[in-house]
Amino acid sequence: MRAAGRLLSMVESPRRAEVLAILDHAPIRVIGLTGPPGAGKSTTIAALTSAYRARGLRVAVLAVDPSSPYSGGALLGDRIRMAAHINDPDVLIRSVATRGHLGGLAAAVPAAIRVLAGLSYDLVLLETVGVGQSEIEIAAVADPTLVIMNPGAGDSIQAAKAGLLEIADILVVNKADRDGVEQTVRDLHAETHLPVLTLVAARGTGLDALVDAVEAHHRADTGDRRALRARAQILSLAQTRLRAHPELDRLARGVAEGYHDPYTAAESLLRPPAPRPVAVVACPSDDPSFCDAGTTGAEIPECRL
Structure with missing residues (x-):
């Protein structure tokens, strides 16, 4: 576990290319979760982790957090709600700072996923930092993307305005033991025509149906969809590189x-x-052997004299 942590720290540093160069390609599944604050994303991840561990899968959790403006590190840290899995050697929990990267994900996330694949993890549960148009990048990395919401008439409207509904593959109304869940499900389905599942993550109610929906979506995935996601990843990372270009301010x-x-x-x-x-x-000498190029006056980076 410590070795995995060190490798993940390296891919968040300038040594990223060094790590990636020694990794062989390995398959790994990535399930994304996003949604409004307080919707229960971390609780849902803890429940999904238990469900997939019961199936014998090794699970990694990447929780993308806002960066500290002072240290650049993740602000929220490892989620308290994941404490039940903290001593499981087949569960890795890691917080990753966005460090100014656009799209709601950290620039190191694709590299971290590759490291986890190389370490023989079967599944990555990827939680994003918040909500809004910037969250659409998760759809380029994960399949499927789950949007977790709470009961209440305002949620669906706010999600539609924020653009979250555009990236959802599966909509989940968590805390479904509260009032208003039926109306929320109807509103979301009318707006998206997507599957809308209900869940009480803290109790595990509805968890089996959610896992079945995720598995069905994964089986229906195609090579074209994977290529589109890869294309979006490349463009997003390239945009981040351009924003840090040393000539950008001068040109602007x-x-x-x-x-x-x-x-x-x-x-x-x-x-x-x-x-x-x-x-x-x-070359200051008449003897050609003094110069690297072997001839007087050659174009050489330096002379030995």
Whole structure:
């Protein structure tokens, strides 16, 4: 478990490429969960973890948290509600900081998933930081994506405005022992025509039906859908890289002051960097053996004299 933690820390660091280079490709399933704060995402994850462990699967939980503005680390830390699984060697629980990455996911998440696959985990339960248009990135990583909601007339309206319903594969109304659940189910189904399941995650009520729906969706997955998700991942990570481009601020000032147009500036960002010039050093000796290139006045990075 400690070795896994160290590897996951490395893929959140500049050593990410070093780790990925030694990993072989291995299959792994990813189930995403998102929804409004207080909907019971962490409780649902704990219940799903128990269900999949009962099937003999090794489960990893990645909980993507907001970054601390001071340390850059995850603010919420490992979820208290997952404490029941903390001593299970076949369950790994990890919080990952967003570190400014767009889309509600951390830039290190795809790499972390690959590490977990290499460590022979069967399933990743991926919980995102919050709600809104920025959460759509989870759909590029997970299949299916579960949107967890609470009973109440306002939830479906708020979710529709926030864009969550656009990414849902399965809608789950948690805390279904409360008033208003039937109306919420009707509203969500009318707006999306998607399966809407009810759940009381804290008691496990409705859990079997949820697992069955997830499994049915996974069996129906196609190569085209996987390719579309991979494409979205690539574009999202590329956008994050461009936002950190060292020339972006200079080009932005030029566009703002009228020296450049935005089209040319965008082309500049996408253009590969020019190769560094090779230093030209004239060999100070008449003996060619003194110079790396073997000839006087050759273009060489340095002379041995």
